Amino acid sequence: MLALAFLVAPFVALVASAPWGEMTALLDDGPAAEALWLSLRTASLSAVLCVVLGVPLAWLLAHDALPLPGLVRALVTMPMVLPPVVGGVALLALLGRRGLLGEHLDAWFGVQLPFTTAAVVVAQTFVALPFLVISVDAALRAVDPRLAQVAASLGGSRWYVFRRVTLPVVAPGVAAGAVLAFARALGEFGATITFAGNFPGVTRTMPVAIYLALERDRATAVALSLVLVAVSLVVLVALRSRWLGGLAGLAARGVEMAGAR
Amino acid sequence: MNAARHVAIRPTAAARGEGRARTRPAARPVASRHVAALALAALAASGLVACADAVPSSGASSGTASSSGASSGTASPSGTTPAVAGRLVVLAAASLEPVLTELGDELEAAHPGLQIDFSFAASSALAEQVVAGAPADLLLTASAATMTTAAEHVTDQSVFAGNTLVIVTPPDNPGKVATLKDLENGDLRLALCAEEVPCGAAAAQVIEQAGLTVTPDTYAENVTAALTLALTGEVDAALVYTTDAKDAGEAVRTIEVPEAASVVNDYLVATVAEAPNPAAAAAFRALLDSERGRAALTDAGFRVP
Known part of the structure; x- marks a missing residue:
């Protein structure tokens, strides 16, 4: 309970200090909506990228198909423990205009990543990917391999076993990982401002807008923060209770069915 | 080169006299105390803190101890004019660090028994610290706007440099x-x-x-x-x-x-209203306005009025 209070009390204080009377006036100007829309777009894209890139890696990790799994796991978690600003500097060193890879991207294809919306997605994916890999890895490990074997031994084709047994069991883990990755991407600040920069409508996401507003006008910063908090809460609660609950129920039924056969 | 010293709010044995003793390099202690107090207030508001009274009292006592230590330095009698000695706490914009540490070393050399502690940070954060009652003597900000934040808690504002x-x-x-x-x-x-x-x-x-x-x-x-x-x-x-x-x-x-x-960005200096060491603060401001001070500022790229 103390832990819960510790986590919640700051938000209660934030809500209490909010300029409720002028809230609509503070948020009514285009920039706030622009930043929110950019954040939602980039974070969704990052979550999809995380699933596409992360699930295969998590599958390899969960099935001990990689050499030095301990080292690989440590490398995967690195963006989680490093300050995101360091991630931003590292991304610049690799993909910046004079970066290791960025130099060639520029020379060969004329592609310059920094200060573009694509750079925002790269930065967000970089910091969010570990969350997806770790949760999917854990979910896959929790799957009893005998389930698929049993299903196969009972005459299920490979496709049938994958569709009716493996997928339902794994899907909640992937969905949970995707939600976590989305939430992390939505709140991403350090790597974004360092690697992608800050320009309205292109790279100024909500967290960047909040940071800058804090330099000039605390009321606007608080108002923007509350919008971000509200959006995060809605997304997390909705996905957890409805979608994930549904998927988890589905998975439980899948397990029951597989077990019953 | 000049090593930057930082303000330590905890009482130091070297509050007067020994001068050179290095205070611990706690970055922005005033701010952290402020934040701690805020956090406690938030927790207390939710009615969940059992040990609430233990922590703030220790914070408050360290604050008073340090300011009383500093003022005992100024109180040391030496004829009619107050001596420039004891501990001088200077809160200054980060961009001033090189030039102020240089000038501070010179002032210390000229006044044995004087110890200057600098805290360099963003002007806005320093102004907030003065508003929150930090036991400081001088506030130097990188803009007039940030000085306005602390206007009710300082005296004798003046522009001493500009940046373009x-x-x-x-x-x-x-x-x-x-x-x-x-x-x-x-x-x-x-x-x-x-x-x-x-x-x-x-x-x-x-x-x-x-x-x-x-x-x-x-x-x-x-x-x-x-x-x-x-x-x-x-x-x-x-x-x-x-x-x-x-x-x-x-x-x-x-x-x-x-x-x-x-388009000149003004740098302002002001004396904190309840400065524990006004004599040393005045000496520091005099140096800043002197030929020597202006030369040091010019060397660092500042414009001087």
Whole structure:
């Protein structure tokens, strides 16, 4: 309970200090909506990228198909423990205009990543990917391999076993990982401002807008923060209770069915 | 070189006399105490803190101990004029660090028994600390606006220096920038400070007064970030303060901007209303206004009034 209070009390204080009377006036100007829309777009894209890139890696990790799994796991978690600003500097060193890879991207294809919306997605994916890999890895490990074997031994084709047994069991883990990755991407600040920069409508996401507003006008910063908090809460609660609950129920039924056969 | 000393709010044995004893380099202790108090207030509001009374009282006692230690330094009698001795606490904008540590060392050398503790941080944070009652003697901010925050808690505000903008480019100047007008070129990668921070407000004013339409690729969150982008070659040009460009030395190419001469960012000094050591504060301000002080500021790239 103390832990819960510790986590919640700051938000209660934030809500209490909010300029409720002028809230609509503070948020009514285009920039706030622009930043929110950019954040939602980039974070969704990052979550999809995380699933596409992360699930295969998590599958390899969960099935001990990689050499030095301990080292690989440590490398995967690195963006989680490093300050995101360091991630931003590292991304610049690799993909910046004079970066290791960025130099060639520029020379060969004329592609310059920094200060573009694509750079925002790269930065967000970089910091969010570990969350997806770790949760999917854990979910896959929790799957009893005998389930698929049993299903196969009972005459299920490979496709049938994958569709009716493996997928339902794994899907909640992937969905949970995707939600976590989305939430992390939505709140991403350090790597974004360092690697992608800050320009309205292109790279100024909500967290960047909040940071800058804090330099000039605390009321606007608080108002923007509350919008971000509200959006995060809605997304997390909705996905957890409805979608994930549904998927988890589905998975439980899948397990029951597989077990019953 | 001069090592920067930082303010330690906890009482030090060297509050007077021994002078040179190094205080612990706790970064922004005043701010952390402030934050701790806020956090406690938030927790207390939710009615869940059992040990609430233990922590603030220790914080408060350390604060008073330090200020009383400092004022006992000023109280040391030496004829009719108060002696310049004891502990002087100076809160100053980060951009002043090199020049102030140099001047501080000279003042300490001239007044045995004087110990100057600097706390360098963002002006806005320092002004908040003064408002919160930090036991400091002097406040030096990098803009008039930030001094306004603390206006009710300080006396004798005056402008002692100014900073203007210049263009910096990577040393090889890949964008071939020569004038402010060249920044209008859309192919140029350009960083300006965000308008929310002082250097960005100044940049916007310079560009507007010159009647130019300049669209940067990014708005840097502070002047150092803008400088770093030019330094690393991520942008072809950035508008930064003269002092930052000077500090970067050969790592960037500096292009003077005649149009920027009229947009001066003022640096203000003020004495904290309840300064524990007003005599030493006055001595420090006198040095800042002296020929020597003005020369040191000019060397660092500042304009002096």
